[in-house]
Amino acid sequence: MIRSALAVTALLSLAACQQGEHARHASTDHKAPAQKDLLARGEYLARTAGCNDCHTPGYAESQGAVDKAQWLVGSPVGFRGPWGTTYPTNLRLKLSTMTETQWLDYSAKLRTRPLMPDFALRDMTLEDRRAIYQFVRSLGPAGQPAPAFIPPGQNPQPPYFDLVLPAAPPVAASATASGS
Template identity: 30%
Template sequence: MKRIHSFIGCLAIACIALFAQCSEARTEQNNDDIKVTQTSGQNDQLLKQGEHLVLIAGCHDCHTPKKMTDKGPVDDMSRALSGHPANMPPPDVDRAEMEKKGLAVTQTLTAWVGPWGISYASNLTSDKTGIGNWTEKNFFTAIRQGKHKGMENGRMLLPPMPWEMIAHMTDEELRAVFTYLKSTKPISNVVPAPQPPVSAAPGK
């Protein structure tokens, strides 16, 4: 009889231990679920903040092509933030005169002419022809240092990109903008390379 009681006691202890392990496993699983939920929530918050900052900072003004309506030019959101259309020719203006007078001329507000030559608004979408392959470090370098494609040894960003002003955003704000841009609809559009001023041509 003592052996039976002893066996029952051991079995009870084993059951209690097993129950405790299962409870601990469920607790850990629940904690993991909470962490995932918190991470997802934080990411959603970053996306919303980034979208808001992109809107109020005027990124669409230059990086989203315009379409003509009966109310004048408006943002073509089907090509949002895709930059200067690859198949659109340069502005048909007297570049020498524009460069001498220091004037800027735009074409759908994605191409600009001035003393620096011709600059084109970049593709900011998540496509590989945009910033799809960028890292957060590239983005911070582009905005903080004004470097093309965020490469420290790259050329400087050209007007009218107001990177000197945007550089005053906090790290959190820049991170939010980058998070949002990486979430945008990818639009394949290879923006033309900038052109130097005609005064810099050989023989000038």
């Protein structure tokens, strides 16, 4: 009787171990496609949401024909306007210093100077911002930090785009006379 009980206990223990091992593999197998999907989504968003247009040197000029190893390393090309001169950040270096939680908080509240469409990032879903984070992190840190912001009234070193707003047209004499 005791032998039978021990044998049953041993068989149940062995079955439980095998079931636990199967569950562990099933769990891992389930996460792998989810991570793969998240990375694919992040790559898709970086490609279509315009991230590469500014943050990847030569991307727009080559119509997207830049090796992925060169993506999102920032740019030395500045954008000068009434706000000063801004440079696209090296996202690979920036995100390498942040946890996913920090990125999600940062990207949900992001307020930047032009030309960055921060509103577009803030309006993305949490899952889209997670996907971007995971994709950028998967590329690994690379490149150099982008040049620092230059305040208004200071001249940047080339290359930069000078974004000049035209002066308001003069008010026509007839418009002022009629009270319009």
